[in-house]
Amino acid sequence: MDLAAATExxxxxxxxxxxxxxxxxxxxxxFDLPAPPEKVWPWLxxxxxxxxxxxxxxxxxxxxPPARRALRHVDQHxxxxxxxxxxxxxxxxxxxxxxxxxxxxxxxxxxxxxxxTDLTWCLRVTDGHAGGSRVHLRLRMGPVRHRRLARTLGGVxxxxxxxxxxxxxxxxxxx
Numbered sequence: 001m002d003l004a005a006a007t008e009x010x011x012x013x014x015x016x017x018x019x020x021x022x023x024x025x026x027x028x029x030x031f032d033l034p035a036p037p038e039k040v041w042p043w044l045x046x047x048x049x050x051x052x053x054x055x056x057x058x059x060x061x062x063x064x065p066p067a068r069r070a071l072r073h074v075d076q077h078x079x080x081x082x083x084x085x086x087x088x089x090x091x092x093x094x095x096x097x098x099x100x101x102x103x104x105x106x107x108x109x110x111x112x113x114x115x116x117t118d119l120t121w122c123l124r125v126t127d128g129h130a131g132g133s134r135v136h137l138r139l140r141m142g143p144v145r146h147r148r149l150a151r152t153l154g155g156v157x158x159x160x161x162x163x164x165x166x167x168x169x170x171x172x173x174x175x
Contacts, residue, residue, distance in 0.1 A: 004029040005029070011028045017138070018140065020100075020118070025141045027138070030137070032134055033128070033135060037133045040133045041104065042079055043074065045081050045102075046078035048087040048089075049088040052071040055164075057167040070168065083099055106125050107124050107125075108122070117142065118141070120140045122138045137162060
C-alpha cells in the first residue's frame with residue numbers, strides 16, 4: 001500500500017501549474033493530517049532548503065546532523081513568502097524553485113528548470129476528514145529524456161520523500 005497515494009479524484013483534477021509544463025512525467029501524492037488547513041498551512045509555507053528544512057519524523061531525523069534538521073516550530077519570519085521568491089532545492093547547487101502562486105491557506109505553486117526539463121510542484125491543502133486536512137502534491141516534469149527511469153526510480157524517491165514529509169508533518173501539527 002502506498003502511504004502517500006493520491007486518490008483517483010486528485011489524479012484527475014486540474015491544478016494550477018498544469019498548463020505550464022507539457023509533462024512527460026506526472027507524480028501525484030496525497031496524505032491526511034490531523035489538523036485543519038489553517039494549522040497545516042504555515043508548515044508548508046516555511047518548507048524548504050535554507051528555510052525550515054524538509055520535515056522528517058523524529059526517529060529518522062535523529063540520524064541527520066543537528067545543523068541540518070528541520071524546524072519543529074513555526075517561524076513567523078518564514079511565513080512572509082511572495083510570488084517570485086526563489087528558494088534553493090536539494091537537487092544540486094544550482095537547483096532552485098520559484099514561487100509562482102500562493103493562495104492562503106490552500107495553495108503553493110513552484111516552478112523550476114533543471115537542465116532542459118521544466119517542473120512545476122503544486123501543493124494543495126483542503127479540508128479533510130474529522131476536522132483534519134488533505135494535502136495533495138503534484139510534480140510535473142517535461143521534457144524528460146528517460147521517462148521510464150524518471151517514473152520508476154524517480155517515483156520511488158518521490159514516494160519515500162513524501163512519506164517522510166507526511167510523517168514529519170503529522171508529528172509537528174499534533175503538538
